[in-house]
Amino acid sequence: MIDLHYWGTPNGLKIRLFLEEAGLDYRIRPVNIGKGEQFAPEFLAISPNNKIPAIVDHAPADGGAPLAVFESGAILLYLADKSGRLLPAAPRDRAQALQWLFWQVGGLGPMAGQAGHFRVYAPEPVPYGIDRYTRETARLYGVIDRRLADVEYLAGEYSIADIATYPWIVPHEAHGQDLADFPNLRRWYDAIATRPATLRAYDGIRNTYAPTQALSEEERQILFSQGAAVVP
Structure with a gap:
């Protein structure tokens, strides 16, 4: 089983697309980035860049402890290698x-x-x-x-x-x-x-950039005004 820490942004949807295409068992762990949930200590432990997506693979190939991976490109490569799907072998x-x-x-x-x-x-x-x-x-x-x-x-x-x-x-x-x-x-x-x-x-994904999706000032500060310190 793979936990997908996710919100419906383009980068999040990359990983959901792969998991659906490959038919891998997964469960979504929502991370509401407008509410600052990406700064929660338990999420930072698996995604130190405080960005979605991230995964936790509970059945890694080496049989060891659950393995966390962050950054969408790295996740896609990891899942392709794990599953043998959607990455050419030649x-x-x-x-x-x-x-x-x-x-x-x-x-x-x-x-x-x-x-x-x-x-x-x-x-x-x-x-x-x-x-x-x-x-x-x-x-x-x-x-x-x-x-x-x-x-x-x-x-x-x-x-x-x-x-x-x-x-x-x-x-x-x-x-x-x-x-x-x-x-x-x-x-x-x-x-x-x-x-x-x-x-x-x-299915059920809203348009990330829809003009009607106006941001509150709190959401704007959370999403676009972070500095070097992690401030929820």
Whole structure:
């Protein structure tokens, strides 16, 4: 059994998508990040970066004590290796999958996240920030669109690279992007959206960037105003 410490954000949904695709037994341990539950000592013990997602594997391969893993990319790689699913075995194909996984973790996620922040959550418009991150997100969409002109999925076959990337394309409108401008990405997106595991993972999930989801000042302070000290 795997405990998934989770909230319905793009990074959280990556792990839920994998677990649904792989058919692994898991239970959700909600971490309400708007209420500061990510700063609870028991959560920090498994996720010292005070971010979701994190997992605790109660049946690790070495048969030892439960194993905690944090950071979404590391979790996907750990689960793929544990299950033997959704990561190609052939060295060249595995390298492709890992390149695109790290591309998402180091590029698409942070840049699209900043685009969403400045376009939706910033307390006042910051034109430079909006333009900077919207343009960079568009560049990254172009990168993936060109890749998908030649392959069905990012590593050829469906893999953790696609699972990591898809949740960051779902809120494309909030990131200032129109999928009509990226036809290969659109085809890929539509194919993943209709997979049974995707439908299960997204059942009941609200739009992270919906304009109606206004933040209270307390939530804003919890989510965006933390410094070096951990302050619930």
